[in-house]
């Protein structure tokens with residue numbers, strides 16, 4: 001394969017890469033390696049594995065290594081990681097036991113007391129909260145920016161502080177606000193800092209941040225990558241050196257995914273494109289339906305950007321499709337939103353997103369509950385806002401359910 005100039009496509013990699021049946025008793029699919037530790041053939045072999053795994057020595061050309069201990073690495077992790085790396089166009093990837101485990105491992109690897117991190121808002125509640133609590137207490141300075149900030153605004157925000165990281169979540173939870181990845185990359189790199197992008201909402205099916213100069217991509221693999229609402233997992237994709245550094249800290253922190261989780265993720269990646277395409281097709285129809293409904297005052301979906309030049313330009317430069325996350329405002333406030341949520345029959349009332357089933361939730365009182373009301377309004381979270389993760393169900397069934405639930409508003 002190595003002298004074949006044609007790069008393997010994610011769709012092909014997803015069903016075969018990183019697993020050789022011959023190495024596993026002819027097993028077509030990767031078996032689950034539920035073992036905490038691995039037996040060394042000799043003490044000398046064990047010594048050598050440790051030397052290289054712990055960074056005491058470099059691997060020699062052609063040298064082969066086995067596994068040591070499952071908190072460090074496991075065959076199921078390697079299969080999922082090899083396939084994820086192809087999806088994001090990365091050298092390598094790492095799988096974690098949740099999205100927050102992945103994100104915190106990145107923060108702990110690259111942020112030190114005195115450093116500045118610039119991050120986009122709105123951001124996932126868990127990400128913003130840990131930056132504003134633990135990392136602030138540890139002496140990291142945080143500053144935030146909105147989507148309309150240009151290069152000059154960001155430069156002024158940085159001033160002469162030692163910038164270590166720009167962190168961008170795009171499109172952002174829950175309003176689908178989009179941020180210019182290439183612009184964030186130019187600012188980060190001009191200051192010798194890394195650009196990290198949370199690509200959870202669009203998945204690599206619709207957005208590949210590394211192609212637009214991001215250094216690392218993080219995922220809550222609990223969402224589209226896992227795709228069936230049955231695992232919590234996280235992932236980081238990036239350059240070989242960064243991934244090696246992150247692998248060391250993952251081992252020390254113990255944020256490694258379990259073999260079973262990695263196996264579930266591997267299985268899910270086989271259908272990633274099929275699921276996300278169907279979910280997106282449904283979402284485009286539903287967004288158009290909601291946009292025309294008299295009980296709905298506004299709809300946030302990337303398929304509805306025609307009238308907004310700034311966002312449309314960003315969308316066209318970095319996104320390949322609009323994704324399947326919608327948020328919309330029902331006419332009225334919390335009471336009307338609750339009437340709608342309580343009347344749904346096909347759509348489930350739950351947080352999380354990206355699974356095969358459609359889920360709706362109320363950001364004002366759920367995911368954004370601890371945020372000050374003024375801040376919520378500033379980022380577009382109002383008492384009437386519904387977050388809707390569109391599943392793979394029949395779109396007519398979903399529209400029928402929304403129609404009848406909206407009649408209760």
Ligand SMILES: *Cc1c(COP(=O)(O)O)cnc(C)c1O
Pocket residue numbers: 098099100101124126127169173198200201219220221222223232233234
């Ligand atoms: C869910 C989510 C996270 C956190 O991931 P977990 O798997 O829940 O730890 C981070 N970023 C975004 C955008 C998310 O939606």
